[in-house]
Amino acid sequence: MSSIPHDHAAGHEHAHEHHPGGIMRWIMTTNHKDIGTLYLWFSFTMFIAGGIMALTIRAELFQPGLQLVEPEFFNQLNTVHGLIMIFGAIMPAAVGFANWQVPMMIGAPDMAFGRLNNWSFWLLPFAGVLLLGSFLAPGGAPSAGWTLYPPLSVQAGMGMDMTIFAIHIMGASSIMGSINIITTILNMRAPGMTLMKMPLFVWTWLITAYMLIAVMPVLAGSVTMLLTDRHFGTSFFNAAGGGDPVLFQHVFWFFGHPEVYIMILPAFGIASTVIPAFARKPLFGYASMVYATASIAILSFLVWAHHMFTVGMPAAGQLFFMYATMLIAVPTGVKVFNWLATMWKGSMTFETPMLFAIGFLFLFTIGGFTGLVLAIVPVDISLHDTYYVVAHFHYVLVAGSLFAFFAGIYYWLPKWTGRMYDETLGKWHFWLSFIFFNVTFFPMHFLGLAGMPRRVPDYATQFTDWNMVASIGAFGFGLSQLLLLIAVLKTIRSGPPAPARPWEGADTLEWTLPSPPPYHTFETPPVVK
Amino acid sequence: MVDVFGESMDRIKAAWRIGRLLPALLMIAVLAPGAAWADREWNFPPPVTPIAHEIFELHAIIFWICVVIFFVVFGAMGYSIYAHRKSKGHVAEQFHENTTVEIIWTVIPFIILVLMAWPATKTVLAMKDASAADLTVKITGSQWKWNYDYLNDGFGYYSELSTPFAQIENREPKNEHYLLEVDRPLVVPVNKKIRLLITSSDVIHAWYLPSAGVQQDAIPGFVRDDWMKFDKTGTYRGQCNKICGKEHGFMPIVVEVKSDEDYAAWVGDQKKKLAPTADDVNKALDIKDLTARGEKVYTANCAACHQPNGKGLPPAFPPLDGSKVATGPKLVHISTVLNGVTHDGKPTAMVAWKATLSDVDIASVITYERNSWGNHTGEAIQPAEVASAKAR
Amino acid sequence: MQPDSKMGSQRAANLRMATILLSIAAVFFCGIILAQYSGAPAVAVGVLGLAILGFLGISIGRNVGRRGRQ
Secondary structure (H helix, E strand, O other), rough: OOOOOOOOOOOOOOOOOOOOOOOHHHOOOHHHHHHHHHHHHHHHHHHHHHHHHHHHHHHHHHOOOOOOHHHHHHHHHHHHHHHHHHHHHHHHHHHHHHHHHHHHHHHHOHHHHHHHHEEEEHHHHHHHHHHHHHHHHHOOOOOOOOOOOOOOHHHHHHHHHHHHHHHHHHHHHHHHHHHHHHHHHHHOOOOOOOHHHOOOOHHHHHHHHHHHHHHHHHHHHHOOOHHHHHHHOOOOOOHHHHHHHHHHHHHHHHHHHHHHHHHHHHHHHHHHHHHHHHHOOOOOOOHHHHHHHHHHHHHHHHHHHHHHHHOOOOHEEEEEHHHHHHHHHHHHHHHHHHHHHOOOOOEOOOOOOHHHHHHHHHHHHHHHHHHHHHHHHHHHHHHEEEEHHHHHHHHHHHHHHHHHHHHHHHHHHHHHHOOOOOHHHHHHHHHHHHHHHHHHHHHHHHHHHOOOOOOOOOHHHHHHHHHHHHHHHHHHHHHHHHHHHHHHHHHHHHHHOOOOOOOOOOHHHHHHOOOOOOOOOOOOOOOEO | OOHHHHHHHHHHHHHHHHHHHHHHHHHHHHHHOOOOHHHHHOOOOOOOHHHHHHHHHHHHHHHHHHHHHHHHHHHHHHHHHHEEEEEEEEOOOOOOOHHHHHHHHHHHHHHHHHHHHEEEEEEEHHHHOOOOOOEEEEEEEEEEEEEEEEEEOOOEEEEOOOOOHHEEEEEEEEOOOOOOOOOOOEEEEEOEEEEEEEEEEOEEEOOOOOHHHHHHHHEEEEEEEEEOOOOOOOEEEEOOOOOOOOOOOHHHHEEEEEEEHHHHHHHHHHHHHOOOOOOOOOOOOOOHHHHHHHHHHHHOOOOHHHHOOOOOEOOOOOOOOOOOHHHHHHHHHHHHHHHOOOOOOOHHHHHHHHOOOHHHHHHHHHHHHHOOOOOOOOOOHHHHHHHHHOOO | HHHHHHHOOOOOOOOOOEEHHHHHHHHHHHHHHHHHHHHHHHHHHHHHHHHHHHHHHHHHHHOOOOOOOO
């Protein structure tokens, strides 16, 4: 992916840069870089909020008995932790990366729809306030788990309505963001940037955006039906009125499983960008990576019921969803092997982005193995809704998505800020995160095998030891994340100036721009050979 | 030469020993205050049904396949990280495609998956076959206890947590089976195929007994079936495994598996208890007896929400201490307990107790509530009053 | 081509694409609710699910593998 050098001086001649200063700059901005920054800071704020909830949960579970919080409040923490981390932290972070990187990587001047982009972001703080504000509502925040299964979620107080509205708003934001990203990618590439020349990060986001448009309306529809069941006397999910509570689960997971891949595909894209850069070697099997991503996306729509093996579906249903789920291991395996082959016979260095990318590869694969174990119906019957599942999805979401996002932050921070981060701090952040992550979540496999249910505020004494280990790890992991904040702030305030291309092996278009890039870039499109 | 070799071998061995010791030392440092290693859980509980045995073995097979793949893949990655680094002067090669290799690593995982799916399929089909059962038990989940109905023998009962509050609130040392003990376990015979009909009366629960390999959601309005057949007698424990509200973590399942003779004797006992109706509704009772009995009923059924001190957990669970209902007209109080509370036509967490508790129990608990904490009405509610309110 | 008209035509193309995507999302949203009111909700939801899968297959499929496409 080479390009002719772009005349940067030209960028400044287009002097329509009369953007307002101060806070109004951020409120009014239609600039993809500003909006990307807003998304990333919003996501970090939510990450801290969700993290504090997680630590409260782990503190309560440090030993058996009730110590800190009432069971009802514990359930609220559990529910909102899940919702905040998924809709407030991981998804906005991915959109933040897309905003910063997609236009620069395809040589576009900005996103296709600037004002839509501004609106997509500014909806999120309102959704966040609604979601967190539900703690103050009479009856408290929703406590039915992030999956909001009726009839339990129909029983809940007003906090549930606030959450439903928050989900509507976040869904609208996601759909608008996806429309923007798809249009930008399909219509605004620089001359010569054919689809099969695009960096893999752009590819994964194109596919993710399509998935979002396919499933966010389904989620919005299902929570709307929940709302009308709660207040307007419908009985979509109420057996007494002729409905079916299991229908909600089907519809929810028809959204929910693709959602899992919505959260991981951009992470795959970042890993596919970072690993070749630090191996100083082109990505192995570019075309097969694109095909694997596309097949994962399609297959992810055919496996939703593996979240529901215990609802009592016919054997034929269980077998179909088991086979389809196992089949996803094939394209996922292809991806892992391709990353490995990219590293093979390269010339590797291990700066922080590479460390996080390797950490991602290693731990995500473990999460993939446990996913395979859970795909086996009879085994899942014994492990469904236990801590084994909690371990599994934290391996793929925290060590998967989040670690890849960390890799992306350290990788692009020099470009975004024009300053280098502190390598020592970055390495400390990686190693502490890596070690404490495993201390936290590895023991949960044992807890799940032994039969400890998830979402319980108290547990039998035989589960004590592993819970203590997990709680200690959780506090270590949580505190380690402050290092990320310190590293980023230190970079912004006092990092040494970064060259245009600080990474020897980085070859995508954004590295042809100066660091930091001017406010408007690629107004004259570069020509890609 | 030999010496040098021996010395380096010693060094490697020493390093290996430290390498092995380090994690262990770390773990001991972390876990020293905990119990002995032997108590710690690593795997499924010992399986006690044929299905649970199959699950145990399926998991073992898949686990070891994953372990092998793990070492092959990360062995290669480890070698690459060691050998192909810039600091060692390795120069990057520029290959980026190899169709043969790509086909191989698509096909081999596929074959491995087929090998895994084969035994799993057989177990799935076996698990679904609930036919030809010797005994049928209907299990109904409700917030937050289980009801077991012996359909063949015409009796049934509730089973709920028996761990005292004081232990949950850390005021007393915890029992051996803390949170996994109930007042009345499900009792079943050994070596008999037991068909389970599982449903719920309010929200979704899940009947989960790991050592039997059984987990089935209890869905209101629908009845699902499942089965189990125990290899040996004993007591096996599980929990509700689908979030069902505040007391989700306090809804254990205990199954006592008895020999045929013991089981037959137990069934005989249950039927005997059933025969004479326990209490005479028309007998007037003394306020002291009513209050004493009422306290027991309250602790078992009401204290979870309204709290042992009657203060409740407002706003979801209102206090009874000083409340309008518990100090106002007694008919309102009786009707609230009998019929529950609805809000906008929908049932709330305050369910109707008339189906669950006897008239004497309801009279006792109302008497207790009206004469405890700061409530001093001095009224004794007689079972006959409850019976007449119910009839109305 | 004049830069202005080129910009204009790109803007029109962008808007066209956004409208199509937005209406697809709207159809899915309404569809999932209206399906419950049809005579056979299970079938209706199934049809909608297939439509969603079809949308995904077509939209991704038509882009994947087009080396020459600008």
